[in-house]
Amino acid sequence: MGRPLIEVDNLSKRFAVMGGPLGVRTVGHVRAVDGVSFAINEGETYALVGESGCGKTTTARTILRLFTPDGGQVRVEGRDVHALTGVELKEFRLAVQAVFQDPWASLNPRMRAGTLIAEALKANRRVSKAETKARVAALLERVGFPAWKADLYPHEFSGGQRQRIALASALITDPKLIVLDEPVSALDLSVQAQVINLLKDIQAELQTTFLIISHDLDTVRYVADRVGVMYLGQLVEETRAEELFEHAKHPYTRALLASRLALHPSERGEGAPVIGEAPSPMEPPSGCRFRTRCPHAMEICEQVPTMVQLDVGHTVACHLYSQ
Amino acid sequence: MNDAQLQYEGDGPAHREVVLQVEDLRMHLHTRWGVTKAVDGVTFDLRAGETLGIVGESGSGKSMLALSLVRLTPEPASRFVGGRVLLDGEDLIALSDKEMRRIRGKKISRILQDPHQSLNPVFTVGNQLKEAIRIHEGAPTKDETKRRAIDALRDVQVPEPERRLKNYPHEMSGGMKQRVVGAMAMVYTPSVLIADEPTTALDVTIQAQYLTLLRDLQRRTGVAMIVISHDFGVIAETCDQVAVMYAGRFVEHGPVAEVFDNPSHPYTRGLLDSHPRYVGRGERLRSIPGAPPELSDLPAGCRFRARCEHAVAACGESDPTPVRVSNQHTAWCFRTEEAPWADR
Ligand SMILES: Nc1ncnc2c1ncn2[C@@H]1O[C@H](COP(=O)(O)OP(=O)(O)O)[C@@H](O)[C@H]1O
Ligand SMILES: Nc1ncnc2c1ncn2[C@@H]1O[C@H](COP(=O)(O)OP(=O)(O)O)[C@@H](O)[C@H]1O
Ligand code: SF4
Ligand SMILES: [Mg+2]
Ligand SMILES: [Mg+2]
Numbered sequence: 001m002g003r004p005l006i007e008v009d010n011l012s013k014r015f016a017v018m019g020g021p022l023g024v025r026t027v028g029h030v031r032a033v034d035g036v037s038f039a040i041n042e043g044e045t046y047a048l049v050g051e052s053g054c055g056k057t058t059t060a061r062t063i064l065r066l067f068t069p070d071g072g073q074v075r076v077e078g079r080d081v082h083a084l085t086g087v088e089l090k091e092f093r094l095a096v097q098a099v100f101q102d103p104w105a106s107l108n109p110r111m112r113a114g115t116l117i118a119e120a121l122k123a124n125r126r127v128s129k130a131e132t133k134a135r136v137a138a139l140l141e142r143v144g145f146p147a148w149k150a151d152l153y154p155h156e157f158s159g160g161q162r163q164r165i166a167l168a169s170a171l172i173t174d175p176k177l178i179v180l181d182e183p184v185s186a187l188d189l190s191v192q193a194q195v196i197n198l199l200k201d202i203q204a205e206l207q208t209t210f211l212i213i214s215h216d217l218d219t220v221r222y223v224a225d226r227v228g229v230m231y232l233g234q235l236v237e238e239t240r241a242e243e244l245f246e247h248a249k250h251p252y253t254r255a256l257l258a259s260r261l262a263l264h265p266s267e268r269g270e271g272a273p274v275i276g277e278a279p280s281p282m283e284p285p286s287g288c289r290f291r292t293r294c295p296h297a298m299e300i301c302e303q304v305p306t307m308v309q310l311d312v313g314h315t316v317a318c319h320l321y322s323q
Numbered sequence: 324m325n326d327a328q329l330q331y332e333g334d335g336p337a338h339r340e341v342v343l344q345v346e347d348l349r350m351h352l353h354t355r356w357g358v359t360k361a362v363d364g365v366t367f368d369l370r371a372g373e374t375l376g377i378v379g380e381s382g383s384g385k386s387m388l389a390l391s392l393v394r395l396t397p398e399p400a401s402r403f404v405g406g407r408v409l410l411d412g413e414d415l416i417a418l419s420d421k422e423m424r425r426i427r428g429k430k431i432s433r434i435l436q437d438p439h440q441s442l443n444p445v446f447t448v449g450n451q452l453k454e455a456i457r458i459h460e461g462a463p464t465k466d467e468t469k470r471r472a473i474d475a476l477r478d479v480q481v482p483e484p485e486r487r488l489k490n491y492p493h494e495m496s497g498g499m500k501q502r503v504v505g506a507m508a509m510v511y512t513p514s515v516l517i518a519d520e521p522t523t524a525l526d527v528t529i530q531a532q533y534l535t536l537l538r539d540l541q542r543r544t545g546v547a548m549i550v551i552s553h554d555f556g557v558i559a560e561t562c563d564q565v566a567v568m569y570a571g572r573f574v575e576h577g578p579v580a581e582v583f584d585n586p587s588h589p590y591t592r593g594l595l596d597s598h599p600r601y602v603g604r605g606e607r608l609r610s611i612p613g614a615p616p617e618l619s620d621l622p623a624g625c626r627f628r629a630r631c632e633h634a635v636a637a638c639g640e641s642d643p644t645p646v647r648v649s650n651q652h653t654a655w656c657f658r659t660e661e662a663p664w665a666d667r
Contacts, residue, residue, distance in 0.1 A: 051526040158614045188380040188553060193597040193610030200607070215527065222599040222608070242604075259531040261556025263600055265579045268560050269535060276482075277496050277529060 004039035012071035032058040034233035045210040047224035054230040097170035101182035107154045114150025117169040139168040160191035180212045232289045239314035343369040348406035350391040357619035361387035363571035374548040376562030384571040432513040442492040449488030455510040475506040498529035519551045570626040577652030587654035
């Protein structure tokens, strides 16, 4: 684990919100990502967490070049991702792969598993047929299938199996970074465990860098090295995974942790902080965006808190810690 | 029983009257691909003020069981091929469609996972609530109806209820809509409330708050509840009893603390063990290999056998018979008495 592979630098992304009688008039903007900075080091697993709508997917998709930023930069090995052209762009497309929540969305139903897995190779590189076939077979085996399953179609696999196929197809280019957006959220717990174990194995074997987005904090604690907590388009806390679960500082992070459900009836009702719902990202509160839900809000919270470092690698944006 | 902390103040639900009795219920779906045995011999009692959780992987028949209880199973595929559903002594399966309409939503009510299915997008929340109140209570005056609607929203902790009455569903957040659906379901003061995956679409923060609300609602009204979820956390937060469902049947059924402390079926054990919360980062997560069987092509013997690490020859020969673990705790497995999965 060493140098940063990905640097997200003061990134912003806005979306126009349409309204009016015909739905074609811009009635406002959502600041989906609003000045987010973090770095992902080579070989580490970085997680983004936070309630739905806080901008996790937008951040990930901007890193993947699926969105153009409205401000700031994403750099891969020091180069601006959105300024890449020609050979460099081709290389980027091989080096960065993604697995999304819904395996249906990422797998063409009319292609056989083997063809799907080989897709990224075909589009980008001259590799012989025999070599492609061998790589597909090896990857199928790597994700736990016999080679003959290459001939099956996506509907012939269960949800968890499709997610393993999606992972194999992401791995075929030997990527440096794999972005996983809620990769197990649609799966049953028992099957989630199969996929997460596989992710862990790949992590250990190939030292691939992962950016994982998940709303499940228990999964994040188990798989991630470092965690960034997002709230209404901003990063509010960042630290090592263990540290986050033992010494969370930001009141929002604490509320998220306390909201996790009991795993035994004797702990029933212990969490459930009453903090209502997140305000609209079209009109985020001034100052600290969490102050409308924060049990510790003070007068100074009407001003924007800056990120401060509390400890090596542990930063937080909250006035409780500003001096 | 060591779940004293789960009992209500006063008499525990164990002493209350039984409001719903389900006896060997079988509901099969006839499709082009064959007969799906979605509900295949389910039996349980539900008492006033009690919450029964039904937990299991997707496709195990939980929703089909819930739909069977309100007789809203998919048409024309569904067939009730056996059993009874006695609500306050009346067999719902034997009722005509017309008679069932008199009961559905009134004596037995459902809260759906997706509030969009329960709320009409073209009417305000106030209109829909007031309509329900008028139907339920004959024709109370306009002021009275409005006052009742405001109370109903206040009961489910909707802030500024008077202003909210004027909102359309799309003007409300997901959590707020889910509360309104709860208020609608409670207008008729049903004896039984069924919540099918009530919080699956919600964020953790909202989910925890909503489950607290469900518990309060029950404490106040004494309604009997069935909470369906694939998540043992939801069950731990809300239920007195839990039934673990697998391939159309219960494989374990008992008081919630007992089932958590002493899971007596390998499937229950496997589900509880696959949670990552207490697993160290260096350890592997336990998973259940494979996937549930097709409900249209069930194996002989125990339905869990193909995924079970404890299977013996007998498991493939006949259906496991119920084994009493304690007074109220039952499991359907040939090896429950030895419980080779107990010491992990
Ligand atoms: N393509 C889009 N067009 C308009 N608004 C969008 C689009 N994608 C996301 N948004 C909005 O941006 C905000 C952040 O969304 P998203 O990044 O998907 O959040 P998350 O992944 O954390 O749930 C939300 O308010 C969402 O509605
Ligand atoms: N409309 C339908 N027609 C035919 N089969 C269905 C229908 N809906 C669900 N099923 C089948 O019934 C079985 C039980 O499904 P369901 O009760 O929805 O499971 P769960 O709620 O436990 O996830 C599944 O095999 C499913 O494929
Ligand atoms: S009956 Fe046999 S196969 Fe079924 S769960 Fe018990 S041990 Fe496993
Ligand atoms: Mg997202
Ligand atoms: Mg269901």
